Amino acid sequence: MLPWKHALRALSVLLLTAAATLAPTASAQAVPTQAAASSRGWNDFSCKPSTAHPRPVVLVHGTFGNSVDNWLVLAPYLVNRGYCVFSLDYGQLPNVPFFHGLGPIAASAEQLDVFVDKVLAATGAPEADLVGHSQGGMMPRHYLKFLGGAEKVNALVGIAPDNHGTTLLGLTRLLPYFPGVEDLISAHTPGLADQVAGSPFLTRLNEGGDTVPGVTYTVIATKYDEVVTPYRSQFLSGDRVTNVLIQDKCALDLSEHVAIGTVDRVTFHEVANALDPARATPTTCASVIG
Numbered sequence: 001m002l003p004w005k006h007a008l009r010a011l012s013v014l015l016l017t018a019a020a021t022l023a024p025t026a027s028a029q030a031v032p033t034q035a036a037a038s039s040r041g042w043n044d045f046s047c048k049p050s051t052a053h054p055r056p057v058v059l060v061h062g063t064f065g066n067s068v069d070n071w072l073v074l075a076p077y078l079v080n081r082g083y084c085v086f087s088l089d090y091g092q093l094p095n096v097p098f099f100h101g102l103g104p105i106a107a108s109a110e111q112l113d114v115f116v117d118k119v120l121a122a123t124g125a126p127e128a129d130l131v132g133h134s135q136g137g138m139m140p141r142h143y144l145k146f147l148g149g150a151e152k153v154n155a156l157v158g159i160a161p162d163n164h165g166t167t168l169l170g171l172t173r174l175l176p177y178f179p180g181v182e183d184l185i186s187a188h189t190p191g192l193a194d195q196v197a198g199s200p201f202l203t204r205l206n207e208g209g210d211t212v213p214g215v216t217y218t219v220i221a222t223k224y225d226e227v228v229t230p231y232r233s234q235f236l237s238g239d240r241v242t243n244v245l246i247q248d249k250c251a252l253d254l255s256e257h258v259a260i261g262t263v264d265r266v267t268f269h270e271v272a273n274a275l276d277p278a279r280a281t282p283t284t285c286a287s288v289i290g
Helices: 003-022 034-039 074-079 105-123 135-146 171-177 181-188 200-206 257-262 265-275 285-289
Strands: 057-060 085-088 128-133 153-159 216-221 241-245
Touching: 057 074, 057 105, 057 135, 074 085, 074 265, 085 105, 105 128, 105 135, 128 135, 128 257, 128 265, 135 153, 135 200, 153 265, 216 265, 265 285
Parallel strands: 057 085, 057 128, 128 153, 153 216, 216 241
Antiparallel strands: none
C-alpha cells in the first residue's frame, strides 16, 4: 500500500474513533467488573423490557475479551435506546483472569445457555436477542443448534464472527510444518484450536447448513479484518440471513477486527437495525454521530 493510502486509512480510523468517543453514548471509561457494568445500566437484572423493545439483548464477547471491556461502547449505546442489556463471561481458563473465551467452545456454549436462562427468568421475556463479536458471534450457533437455544432466541447478530473458522492470513496452514505446536494449542487453549478453519468443532457446527429454523441471523463484516480471514468466510448461507459488509454502508469505515466490535458506531447502527428491523433507518457514514 502506498504511503498516502496508509495515511488516509489512519486518518479515517482516527476520525471515526473520535466521533465515537465524543458521542454522548460512548463516553464510558474502563471499568474492571460486571458490578461496574451494572452501574452503567447494563447487567441490571431488575430491568424489564419495554413494549418497543420486548426482548433483552445478551452481548457475547470475543476471544481474549470479557463481559465489560468488549462492550464499553455498544452496551451503553443500546441501553440509551431503551434495551435491557446483559453480558457474560465465558470460556475462562484456570489462573487466567480478564482474558476469556479460551476454553472449549462447546463448553462455552453451555455457559451461554445458563446465562440466557437467567436473563429470561429475570426479565420475564420468552426470547432474547444475541449480539456477539468474533468468537462471540459464532459460538452461539452451537447453542442454537445443539442446546435448544433456538427456542429461546429470536435473533443472532454476529460482528466479525468466525463462522467458518479462520486461516489467520494463511498462518494456520503452516501448523503441520511445526510438529507439536498444534497439539500444544489444543491442550492449553482449546478455544483457539476450535476456531481454526477445518477444526472438528467447526466441521460439526456447519454440517447440514449454517442456520436453524426460527432464528434470524445478521452478519456484519469488514473487509479490513486481519483476524478472521478470508473475511467472506464470516458470511452465512440460509433462510433469514442478512450479510452486511460495513464498507457497503460507509466506504470510509476502515475498522479492522477489533474496532468493528468495540468502537465502530457505523456498525452499531447496523446492529440496532438488526435488533429492530421495523424501525430501521439507513446506515451511512453519518451514523457515527447518530
